[in-house]
Amino acid sequence: MLELQRNVVFGQFVDTGSVVHRVDARVKIAAAALCIVASFLIDDLLGFGLALALVVGIQALSRIPLGFFLRGSAFFFGFLVFILVFQVLFYTGEASGYLWRWGILSVSAEGLYTAGVLGLRVVFLYYITTLLMLTTSLVDLTNGLELLLSPLQKIRVPVNELVLVFVIAVKFVPIFIEEMERLARAQTARGVPFDEGGAVTRARRLGRLLVPIFINGFARADTLTTAMHTRSYRGGRNRTKLRVMKAGPPDWLALALVTAWMLAAWQL
């Protein structure tokens, strides 16, 4: 059967109560942002190797099973490989020598290298954001983002509303996944076999789910809006927090460590 929750790890939160889960959300968001910036500065394989080693270490600390993470990323990695193949074949930069050439298609050492670096960069970005979401509950993520971005409120950026939109978007991913699974099951029972046939037939059958998913999505959004109105939502004005975030020395130490590591990966 269609089991997307087993196969899509992006956006899920898995609470193992590890050290990584307990780090202040603001520190985690800042560290993730730092890594994202670093990923644009680093441009060699060694640097990415070092950067990835840190993230693998964090993953081990977080006690999120690696197998679960990898299986849940198979779709993503497959797609990435597909794109990188094009990147290699259509490489247009300076090439010192070609390993293989046919018309406009070619494979060169330089092409392979740039594709490799690009691939590592994307994997790194994906890894870091997925890990952030796996280890931070949505409430913490929201509060952390709001607090980090709160200085922008002085120049009239509607931080609270923007964060809310982001959170709703993220929160709807698992809901849609669950809904798709339910629809697939219900339709299978009526004779649309989602669990049989080749990849193309299966993909075409998924198309049948799109219309009801969209319609339900709009209905859900309407309900959510009404619910927020009835509970007097009026943005972040005059709102106080029940749980005040406090970052202690260990949190700052973690951030400093990530910063130092990324600097090293960049300069190496």
Added chain:
Amino acid sequence: MSGTPILELRDFRYTYLEGTPKANEAVRGVSLEIQPGERVAIVGPTRSGKSTVVDSFAHLLRLKPGQVFFEGEDVAAPGYDRGALRRKVGIVFQQPETQIVEDVVGADVAFGPTSAGSPAEETRGRVEESLDGVGLPYRDFRLRYVYALSGGQRRRVAIAGVLAMRTPVLVLDEPTAGLDPRGRRELLDLLGRLADDRKLTLVVCSASLQDASLLCDRVVVLDEGRVVMDGPLREVLRRDEDLVRLDITLPEPIAAARELRHLFPDLPEDLTTEDDLERELVQRLGTP
């Protein structure tokens, strides 16, 4: 019990998302035999595993071999024809609206028979019969858009879609949830009539014995993924204390009798219909 059961579960266990940090054990060893023509209610509180059991009947889960059998055959055996199974076991889900696959009412009801290869003329007949049966006159409704219907009407379309497949086994998960009293009565009448006429095997899943008691003569009670009671309706109803403790809604006459027992301690425990209750009360009050 005699003969091959039409549906059988042998120590059926199921864990959702097995092998991930979110694994969730829903069914912990359910054994169950359903004979052809039986009318069985599967009742239990929320999270008792009812819906998982229902899904297993049509192989809608990742099943391991040796657990679920249809007419004596293991449905999880390699090479087993799942399509054929699903043409024999019709399931109406908790939210039947999700089962609708086409935009137009008539086309949707025709979907099952058509994909099973039934000829156009016969399909037309089945669609007409099923739609009329659920109280949506064929002539008025066959060309209506599904998305323009009300919730209750959509539910009936979905039920008609399953009825049109003429499956020998009909499984309904909370069939009357969200229906108004009249819609509920009509649906129960229809199901009872169909089961009689077509000698259907009927499985009704619910958290309440109210509807099930009108349709079924055997009750299986689940709790936390295990069978805790299994027997004829009247026998199960006699254990009303246990049922209440499991948070299972009792049929109205039984619930009323429980209250009235303060006044008449000798009221019997197995009054399934309002008429039974009335008769017993009249007896005790003495005819005027």
